Amino acid sequence: MKHIVLTGGGTAGHVTPNIALIPHLRELGYEISYIGSYTGIEKSLIEAEGIPYYGIATGKLRRYIDLKNLSDPFRVIKGYFEARKLIKKLKPDIVFSKGGFVSVPVVFAASSRRVPVIIHESDMTPGLANRLSIPKASKVCCNFPETLKNLPEGKAVVTGTPIREELKAGDKQRGLAFTKLSDAKPVILVMGGSLGAVNVNNHVREALPELLKKYQVVHLCGKGHLDESLKDLEGYRQYEYIKKELPDLFAMADLIISRAGANAICEISSLAIPNLLIPLSAQASRGDQILNAHSFEKQGYSLVLEEENLTKESLLTAVDRLYKERDSFISAMKGSGQTDSIAIILKLIEECRK
Known part of the structure; x- marks a missing residue:
């Protein structure tokens, strides 16, 4: 063999x-x-x-x-x-x-x-x-x-990048049932990577009062980064890490906020989900996520918000723009000929x- x-x-x-x-x-x-x-x-x-x-x-x-x-x-x-x-x-x-x-x-x-x-x-x-x-x-x-x-x-x-086949087999209704959210508002899926992203977590949570007026938020915040004070907040769900249900969360997501690790963004683009990338800064990494993010932005797959420009206001502005222009991002990703x-x-x- x-x-x-x-x-x-x-x-x-x-x-x-x-x-x-x-x-x-x-x-x-x-x-x-x-x-x-x-x-x-x-x-x-x-x-x-x-x-x-x-x-x-x-x-x-x-x-x-x-x-x-x-x-x-x-x-x-x-x-x-x-x-x-x-x-x-x-x-x-x-x-x-x-x-x-x-x-x-x-x-x-x-x-x-x-x-x-x-x-x-x-x-x-x-x-x-x-x-x-x-x-x-x-x-x-x-x-x-x-x-x-x-x-x-x-x-x-x-x-x-090899993409797990099960990621393409998600079901929106299963995702809504798992999270106990409704389809009345669009859903933002926030992903910080397997270790979480503290800075992104903090700014997303700071923006929640405004975000939840228009959207629902599913937040994968990383091990040890749950905020117990927000566990009963209407329209907001937080998890340390999701494995089995991840395809269903992808299927229900209208937008994704993510770091710009290459495997994660390749999975997101293969599923053609409009995404806002917040790459790790050059001070916190060797700068690879910045290069990855801007390559995808250049191809029309992603909107990029640099970490040094990340504030509550810039995050809200970027999310609204991404949702408004979502069809153009979806079209670019589907036409990529991956x-x-x-x-x-x-x-x-x-x-x-x-």
Whole structure:
């Protein structure tokens, strides 16, 4: 039987595209194993899929001063030898990496064992983990045409991001029943990513008195970020994290307010939901979300509000504009001719495996 090892972790965005590939890999007759960190978010997400999971040591390679910079390189080295032992034991035909720092030891271990590696880079510019791994890869998948100039010629392929099929199977009425909201007012779905977005949360909640006059709000605010004082507010629902019901929430959403992580915005655009993107500022990140957001804005898929310009007033203005012009955003997304990313990636996997 053909055998593939998937890797990637640290955030849900480094895991969900792998999950999207799993049923299609099974259809092609692949045995699937996953290598991730011992305790990362990827462990619970992958084990829920019934995939054998193997943990290794991992450390973050930071570009700023931190005491952990003294110990983490040793954890990465330990992870490499653990991954090398696992690759020898599992004998995969190929490795597919979605990135994150846990993937670096796995990619290097696979290369040392002459196992071909395919990497997926979601953002417009490769992150540090993928930049380290790219020399070891046979192919590098990416989302944006602009990314090609940052990658070795002959390795890079624009594939888009694998989208979970279940996201397209949501039902608006199920969503309304789950949230106990009505269809009398349009629904705004606020998403801050798997870890939440405190600044976005605060400004959305500050704007609620005005927002709820015209809209209903479903707020995915991240673990530990529920506001108990708002739990009985009419037209407002808040959840730390939603998994099973997420397709139904997408189906009932008229608008989305989101960070601009590449996987999240690719999922939103594939569903053609008008969206306001509030990318992480350059001070809080390497600036990849800003590039992602403005690429989508340029293509007419999204409205962008920079975090440094985020106020209650600017948020209300942007939401009203997005709703008023929603048809043009929907039209742009539906006319994007988005590639069948899963089919392209599966073809690359088959070719590299052989």
